[in-house]
Amino acid sequence: MLLDIPPVLRLLDAIFESPHYSLRAGSGDFCLPGAVKYQPLHSDIRDWADDKTSPFSAFHDPRGQLSIRDLPCPYVCVNFLPQDVTSLNGPTRQIPGTQHSREPIPSLQEEPEWMRLSTVCPAPAGSIMLRDVRAWHGGTPNISDATRSIPNLEFYAPWFREPIVPGISYSDYKKLPERSQQLARFCCADSSEELITGTTLRAP
Numbered sequence: 001m002l003l004d005i006p007p008v009l010r011l012l013d014a015i016f017e018s019p020h021y022s023l024r025a026g027s028g029d030f031c032l033p034g035a036v037k038y039q040p041l042h043s044d045i046r047d048w049a050d051d052k053t054s055p056f057s058a059f060h061d062p063r064g065q066l067s068i069r070d071l072p073c074p075y076v077c078v079n080f081l082p083q084d085v086t087s088l089n090g091p092t093r094q095i096p097g098t099q100h101s102r103e104p105i106p107s108l109q110e111e112p113e114w115m116r117l118s119t120v121c122p123a124p125a126g127s128i129m130l131r132d133v134r135a136w137h138g139g140t141p142n143i144s145d146a147t148r149s150i151p152n153l154e155f156y157a158p159w160f161r162e163p164i165v166p167g168i169s170y171s172d173y174k175k176l177p178e179r180s181q182q183l184a185r186f187c188c189a190d191s192s193e194e195l196i197t198g199t200t201l202r203a204p
C-alpha cells in the first residue's frame, strides 16, 4: 500500500528526474515512551568500505577524490508518520545541508544546541518526511506516553545500487500492482527461496 501512493511517487519522479529508481527496503524505526536520551547524529549511508568491512558499500573513487557525499542524491528515505509528531514524542532532528558535508559528524558532547533543536515537527499524522539519507540526523527524547513510529520505504536513484536483502516473497510480489512490482524489482526473493523474516532489535 505504501508503494502505491501517487503523491509519493510524484515527488520521487521529481527528485530523481526519472521513473527508473528502485526500492531498496521497507523498514523504519520507533521510539518508545521513556526513551529519554538523544540518539547521536549519524548518516544512514557510509563512505566506501572494502568488502571485508561491509557488503553495503557501492561507490568508490580509486583516485580518492570523490566520496558519496559529492554525488547527486543516491538514496532517499520516505518516512511515513502514522501519528502526530510533536516536540514531545521523539521527533527526528535533521541538520539542513549536511548531505554534502565532509566534516566529522559531531558526537552528543560536541553537538551544538541549535542542532539538538533542529527537529522536524510539528507534523500531523498522515505526513511524509523525505530524507537524503546522507544528511546528519538522529532521534530525540520521547517524553510523551505513546510510541512514536516511522515506517519507511527506501529508494535508490536509477544509477545507484548496493547489495539488497530480499524483503518480499515471490508470491506476495506477484500480488502487487504493476508499478509497485517495477519499483520492488530488486527486493523480491526468488520463487524457489523462502523469505527469511525476523526482528532485530538494536540499541540506540
Ligand SMILES: [Fe+2]
Pocket (backbone or CB within 6 Å): 042, 043, 044, 137
Ligand atoms: Fe538514521
